Amino acid sequence: MSTRQRLNALGITPRKSLGQNFLTDPTIARAIVAAAHINPGDLVVEIGPGIGALTQFLVQQAGHVIAIELDQHLIPALQAELGQPANLTVLHADALKVDYDSIRQISGGDGYPPDTPVRVIGNLPYYITSALIRRLLESELKPALITLTVQMEVAQRMIAKPDEMSLLAVSVQFYGHPKLVMRITPSAFYPQPDVDSAVVTIAPHAQPLYPSPNSIFALARAGFSQRRKQLRNTLAGGLAITHQEAEEILLASRINPARRAETLAVDEWITLAAHYDAQKRRAKATRKPTGKRLKTSAAPDAK
Ligand code: SAM
Numbered sequence: 001m002s003t004r005q006r007l008n009a010l011g012i013t014p015r016k017s018l019g020q021n022f023l024t025d026p027t028i029a030r031a032i033v034a035a036a037h038i039n040p041g042d043l044v045v046e047i048g049p050g051i052g053a054l055t056q057f058l059v060q061q062a063g064h065v066i067a068i069e070l071d072q073h074l075i076p077a078l079q080a081e082l083g084q085p086a087n088l089t090v091l092h093a094d095a096l097k098v099d100y101d102s103i104r105q106i107s108g109g110d111g112y113p114p115d116t117p118v119r120v121i122g123n124l125p126y127y128i129t130s131a132l133i134r135r136l137l138e139s140e141l142k143p144a145l146i147t148l149t150v151q152m153e154v155a156q157r158m159i160a161k162p163d164e165m166s167l168l169a170v171s172v173q174f175y176g177h178p179k180l181v182m183r184i185t186p187s188a189f190y191p192q193p194d195v196d197s198a199v200v201t202i203a204p205h206a207q208p209l210y211p212s213p214n215s216i217f218a219l220a221r222a223g224f225s226q227r228r229k230q231l232r233n234t235l236a237g238g239l240a241i242t243h244q245e246a247e248e249i250l251l252a253s254r255i256n257p258a259r260r261a262e263t264l265a266v267d268e269w270i271t272l273a274a275h276y277d278a279q280k281r282r283a284k285a286t287r288k289p290t291g292k293r294l295k296t297s298a299a300p301d302a303k
Pocket of ligand 1: 018019020021022023024047048049050051052053054068069070071074093094095096122123124125128
């Protein structure tokens with residue numbers, strides 16, 4: 001039976017609002033799962049299992065699979081398609097709201113020891129991609145590898161190099177090493193999307209590249225808020241600092257203030273963040289205390 005016929009039989013009409021383009025080609029599903037390099041003991045977190053195009057192979061290879069699906073109508077359909085494999089836990093939840101720090105505890109039993117390798121896999125609606133990646137990479141889950149099927153254009157933005165950087169590229173490359181694995185044409189899905197898709201893996205860095213990601217993202221958000229403008233202007237406007245302060249941070253980082261955000265590599269954002277944080281510390285140290293005057297016993301009471 002084709003995916004379309006199976007969906008019909010299950011009484012499911014794909015919902016565009018949830019990015020429901022179901023994978024129809026099992027050869028491609030196998031190739032995506034192969035890209036995730038799953039080992040038998042691994043815990044796999046699948047985002048958006050749909051009716052199980054990937055899940056059917058994941059449960060064969062992983063120790064346990066936690067599949068997070070937002071559409072409650074798909075959950076009985078997924079169970080009807082796959083039966084109830086003992087190593088599958090289906091969570092009805094929004095993947096953007098799940099507490100990934102504690103997800104090991106809901107693996108269908110006693111949970112997994114903290115050193116169990118975790119792999120995340122998902123064929124994602126494009127509109128949750130960047131928020132989800134940041135949530136996953138900032139969590140305590142510490143996945144060994146994230147394997148995502150996304151729009152081709154999103155994949156290309158993730159792996160972009162200086163001159164074509166974006167906020168997404170900075171976010172992904174700050175946390176990990178993205179790699180484009182393969183292109184998928186629209187004919188592999190039902191309904192067919194308008195554009196090509198791609199499989200990307202992100203291997204998270206073993207250690208954080210900078211201890212305070214908030215500074216990196218404050219700078220990058222400011223920088224990319226008006227991508228055609230020079231950094232001296234975008235940083236001043238976006239960070240509510242003076243143009244002189246913005247220039248000082250840029251020059252201390254050996255970055256020409258006339259450059260644009262899209263030209264900066266991740267290590268330059270890190271240098272910038274270090275100087276930005278140092279400037280904030282200096283400003284704090286020199287700020288006059290503004291607290292209430294304390295009444296001391298030496299001060300005579302006003303009568
Ligand atoms: N993995 C299936 C496949 O390859 O055929 C389905 C992929 S479909 C592109 C995206 C899936 O993500 C759908 O099942 C959709 O309901 C689900 N989804 C959409 N937004 C979600 C969210 N915020 N949290 C969890 N699942 C979501």
